Amino acid sequence: MIEALPAARKSLFVPEPARILRKEKLTAKETLFEVAIDKRSLGHKPCQFVEVSIAGIGEAPISVSSSPTSSATFDLCVRQVGSLTRAMHALEPGAQIGIRGPFGNGFPVEKIADKEVLFVCGGLGLAPLRSLILYCLENRGSYRRLVTLYGAKRPAERLYEKELLAWRKDARMELHETVDIAENGWTGHVGVITTLFDRIEVDPLETVAVVVGPPVMYKFVVLELLKRGIMESRIFMSLERRMRCGLGKCGHCQMNGIYVCQEGPVFCYSEVKKVREAL
Amino acid sequence: MKTLVLSKLDVPAFVRELQKRGKVVGPRRKESQFVFDEIRDPEDLALEYPTTILPPVRHLFPHQERLLHFQRKDVAASDEIVEGEPLILLGVHTCDVQGINILDEVFSDSPYDANYLARRAQTKVIALECQGPCSQYNLCLDKGTHRLEGGYDLLLIDLGDRYFIFTRTAAGESMVAETAFLRPATPVDREALGKAREMQSASLKPRLSGPVNRLPSALKEAYDDLLWEAIGRRCLSCETCTMVCPTCYCFDVDDEVAFDLNHGVRCRLWDSCQSHRFAEVAGGENFREKASHRQRHRLFKKEVFQFEKYGRSACVGCGRCSAQCVASIRLTDMYNQVLGG
Numbered sequence: 001m002i003e004a005l006p007a008a009r010k011s012l013f014v015p016e017p018a019r020i021l022r023k024e025k026l027t028a029k030e031t032l033f034e035v036a037i038d039k040r041s042l043g044h045k046p047c048q049f050v051e052v053s054i055a056g057i058g059e060a061p062i063s064v065s066s067s068p069t070s071s072a073t074f075d076l077c078v079r080q081v082g083s084l085t086r087a088m089h090a091l092e093p094g095a096q097i098g099i100r101g102p103f104g105n106g107f108p109v110e111k112i113a114d115k116e117v118l119f120v121c122g123g124l125g126l127a128p129l130r131s132l133i134l135y136c137l138e139n140r141g142s143y144r145r146l147v148t149l150y151g152a153k154r155p156a157e158r159l160y161e162k163e164l165l166a167w168r169k170d171a172r173m174e175l176h177e178t179v180d181i182a183e184n185g186w187t188g189h190v191g192v193i194t195t196l197f198d199r200i201e202v203d204p205l206e207t208v209a210v211v212v213g214p215p216v217m218y219k220f221v222v223l224e225l226l227k228r229g230i231m232e233s234r235i236f237m238s239l240e241r242r243m244r245c246g247l248g249k250c251g252h253c254q255m256n257g258i259y260v261c262q263e264g265p266v267f268c269y270s271e272v273k274k275v276r277e278a279l
Numbered sequence: 280m281k282t283l284v285l286s287k288l289d290v291p292a293f294v295r296e297l298q299k300r301g302k303v304v305g306p307r308r309k310e311s312q313f314v315f316d317e318i319r320d321p322e323d324l325a326l327e328y329p330t331t332i333l334p335p336v337r338h339l340f341p342h343q344e345r346l347l348h349f350q351r352k353d354v355a356a357s358d359e360i361v362e363g364e365p366l367i368l369l370g371v372h373t374c375d376v377q378g379i380n381i382l383d384e385v386f387s388d389s390p391y392d393a394n395y396l397a398r399r400a401q402t403k404v405i406a407l408e409c410q411g412p413c414s415q416y417n418l419c420l421d422k423g424t425h426r427l428e429g430g431y432d433l434l435l436i437d438l439g440d441r442y443f444i445f446t447r448t449a450a451g452e453s454m455v456a457e458t459a460f461l462r463p464a465t466p467v468d469r470e471a472l473g474k475a476r477e478m479q480s481a482s483l484k485p486r487l488s489g490p491v492n493r494l495p496s497a498l499k500e501a502y503d504d505l506l507w508e509a510i511g512r513r514c515l516s517c518e519t520c521t522m523v524c525p526t527c528y529c530f531d532v533d534d535e536v537a538f539d540l541n542h543g544v545r546c547r548l549w550d551s552c553q554s555h556r557f558a559e560v561a562g563g564e565n566f567r568e569k570a571s572h573r574q575r576h577r578l579f580k581k582e583v584f585q586f587e588k589y590g591r592s593a594c595v596g597c598g599r600c601s602a603q604c605v606a607s608i609r610l611t612d613m614y615n616q617v618l619g620g
Contacts, residue, residue, distance in 0.1 A: 011347065011393040015357060056540075082561060097354070245532065276502060
């Protein structure tokens with residue numbers, strides 16, 4: 001029983017008006033939208049998400065794909081998968097959408113300062129992780145080394161293809177890519193993401209790993225990281241769920257007792273290794 | 280705190296007094312069962328009821344609730360809808376008062392829920408102690424919810440031909456301040472109160488085979504038990520258990536567009552962790568694919584997760600989920616299995 005009820009306040013369900021400024025098709029299913037809220041900048045942290053709203057269709061949680069420091073606008077990488085994302089794909093630059101957020105804890109960037117940072121991402125996991133990768137590239141001096149491992153199912157499903165090409169040439173970061181199924185003249189590495197670990201040297205005492213990918217990927221990647229001697233407290237992951245309200249109430253994103261929209265989506269492996277339904 | 284007495288003959292007059300202060304919602308008959316509904320005619324009030332189909336807290340967290348108006352062409356024209364009206368919940372059993380206390384805590388926890396709080400701020404609660412068990416499934420004695428520590432404005436106890444009344448809050452005192460038919464309680468009334476409570480205690484039986492405070496740890500130990508498989512095989516995922524629960528609050532959000540296709544309302548609707556797709560994510564993975572996982576989640580949310588977060592159980596022992604389960608899944612059976620015995 002609570003002592004006293006708080007006074008009634010403003011509803012947290014009302015979205016703010018925002019505009020799509022730019023639209024870029026990334027793959028057959030994924031499109032990048034550059035968005036700006038009309039009256040303010042988003043002010044997000046890496047790996048946070050927003051609720052995108054289209055009146056008459058509904059809302060969907062979408063992770064922010066751009067660095068917090070880059071500009072007043074922000075990027076959303078959206079896969080066409082449900083009614084909201086299909087409707088969003090039909091929108092053109094200039095169109096209005098609604099935004100609530102940012103939500104979630106975001107990435108604790110202080111935990112990776114002065115470290116060797118190993119990003120491990122699979123599929124759409126690059127969308128949220130790009131916000132952190134770009135942030136680290138912008139603050140390159142704060143990190144000893146940046147390594148990105150990226151796995152996609154097929155070459156045609158690789159996100160941010162142009163950026164990957166630039167990163168490949170960028171001396172500030174090592175990039176290793178793989179695909180599960182080699183097609184369309186792919187000459188690179190073939191195999192699941194864990195097969196990329198043989199291509200890199202990892203200093204277990206200096207490395208912090210950040211893992212984002214489809215649910216099935218986590219346990220295999222974590223196992224690989226632990227085998228290489230990386231401490232549990234230095235393995236971070238974003239465990240996104242269906243974050244319906246963003247306010248820790250609706251229950252859809254619950255992972256046992258944890259409301260991912262409030263306490264996550266970024267977790268340290270040592271925190272969640274015993275949480276059932278997490279990995 | 281004041282103590283007063285209301286003759287049962289004066290209950291209709293009392294209801295009419297309350298109606299001057301707001302919408303009175305109380306128990307009334309609906310075919311062979313009882314529901315919490317608006318009482319317009321005081322004769323409809325049925326204070327001597329076992330339990331209601333849905334708990335009264337559903338008037339604070341309605342099945343469908345409007346969150347905002349929208350204009351499809353302009354997000355800036357979105358307008359919040361936060362509704363509420365002076366409401367008096369009359370004759371609320373103590374377990375259901377505890378249900379309201381729990382949702383008060385959940386919805387005022389950061390980030391707050393403006394819609395619930397706006398309704399709650401205008402609501403007064405008149406609690407009623409039960410005289411005995413309402414069904415074979417109530418766990419109020421085990422849960423300690425047959426008595427209350429707070430959460431009400433007035434508390435009624437049935438003394439046969441009259442009600443003993445405790446006031447708890449200033450709002451409660453104002454409800455009984457100017458009513459001629461209420462009289463201060465006398466030593467005779469107090470003695471009758473003591474007897475009524477003794478009889479209540481004697482008629483309520485513990486149903487759990489072990490101490491209730493062992494439930495969180497016992498359930499955690501039983502996470503991988505075959506019990507859940509067995510329950511899952513019987514569960515039809517019909518969601519009744521969560522719909523009738525006084526402390527379930529999961530919801531979904533849905534847009535309703537008007538016929539002119541230009542405007543509409545965004546609503547929230549009760550949702551249930553028992554529905555097959557509740558924990559499904561965009562990629563198609565389902566984190567609680569089996570009915571056994573979902574039933575386990577329901578019990579853990581009541582007894583483990585909320586215990587860890589708020590230091591209390593979220594099961595008030597009303598017995599509705601057991602009584603209304605079409606597959607005869609009984610909370611008591613599950614609790615007793617994990618408690619042993």
